[in-house]
Amino acid sequence: MKLAVINGSTRRGSTWNSMDLIRQELKKYAEVESKEFFLPDAMPHFCAGCFSCFFNGEDKCPHSEAVRSIADAILEADLIILTSPVYALDVSGQMKALLDHLCYMWLSHRPDPKMFNKIGLTVTTTAGAGLRHASKTLRNSLKFWGVKKVFTVKHAVAAAKWSGVPEKNKSRIKKNAEKTAKKIAQAVKNADRLPNPLFRSFMFGMVIRAMKKYDWGERDISHWKAQGWLDGKKPF
Numbered sequence: 001m002k003l004a005v006i007n008g009s010t011r012r013g014s015t016w017n018s019m020d021l022i023r024q025e026l027k028k029y030a031e032v033e034s035k036e037f038f039l040p041d042a043m044p045h046f047c048a049g050c051f052s053c054f055f056n057g058e059d060k061c062p063h064s065e066a067v068r069s070i071a072d073a074i075l076e077a078d079l080i081i082l083t084s085p086v087y088a089l090d091v092s093g094q095m096k097a098l099l100d101h102l103c104y105m106w107l108s109h110r111p112d113p114k115m116f117n118k119i120g121l122t123v124t125t126t127a128g129a130g131l132r133h134a135s136k137t138l139r140n141s142l143k144f145w146g147v148k149k150v151f152t153v154k155h156a157v158a159a160a161k162w163s164g165v166p167e168k169n170k171s172r173i174k175k176n177a178e179k180t181a182k183k184i185a186q187a188v189k190n191a192d193r194l195p196n197p198l199f200r201s202f203m204f205g206m207v208i209r210a211m212k213k214y215d216w217g218e219r220d221i222s223h224w225k226a227q228g229w230l231d232g233k234k235p236f
């Protein structure tokens with residue numbers, strides 16, 4: 001099983017440990033090969049808002065070198081894991097900066113068919129509040145990249161660091177990791193047989209209608225034409 005793990009922090013703290021427990025559990029079900037990134041080290045830039053990725057191609061992004069290595073790992077993976085501690089009731093700024101750079105591969109722009117049978121996992125931890133909001137931010141990107149199924153793990157750890165997490169919480173996190181890993185292993189194994197998410201089918205129909213009606217970026221339209229999606233070819 002190929003993993004792309006993108007951590008929204010450089011700390012091996014509660015979030016990373018919660019993710020790593022799942023990764024260790026996955027090894028019970030399959031051979032695990034992991035490509036791992038820590039933000040902001042792996043991609044230290046903010047989106048410049050230049051629209052180059054949308055209009056001229058993602059290779060024209062001023063930060064394409066850093067973005068490409070992460071995007072390539074995402075495209076190669078069976079399981080894409082996005083992790084973030086909760087900062088100000090949402091994901092960390094460095095994670096959001098990466099997600100901004102990957103909007104070109106949203107369903108509304110140039111979704112890559114390689115994404116359509118992938119599984120996603122979001123892992124967030126907080127001292128107390130903000131899990132729902134932060135998870136939703138991560139889930140949104142995975143869904144809009146077109147992945148088939150997304151698992152969500154979120155823990156209120158009541159601590160500033162992993163060593164400070166009460167043992168009772170740690171054992172709850174460990175049990176959750178065992179259950180989640182089992183479900184993920186099954187989903188990855190049967191990914192091509194899982195039902196297509198309604199949201200994705202709905203988005204495809206909507207984008208096709210919008211592209212025919214409105215002035216859309218030429219680069220995006222060429223992508224959809226090249227895939228045959230504007231001529232009735234089914235994407236999945």
Ligand SMILES: Cc1cc2nc3c(=O)[nH]c(=O)nc-3n(C[C@H](O)[C@H](O)[C@H](O)COP(=O)(O)O)c2cc1C
Pocket residue numbers: 009011012013014015016085086087088089090125126127128129130157159160161162
């Ligand atoms: C800058 C910053 C902002 C934070 N914002 C919140 C917050 O809004 N709500 C909350 O309950 N905890 C907040 N926390 C606490 C962390 O979410 C929590 O300790 C988390 O488990 C840390 O994860 P880590 O050990 O992986 O770094 C914040 C921590 C930092 C450093």
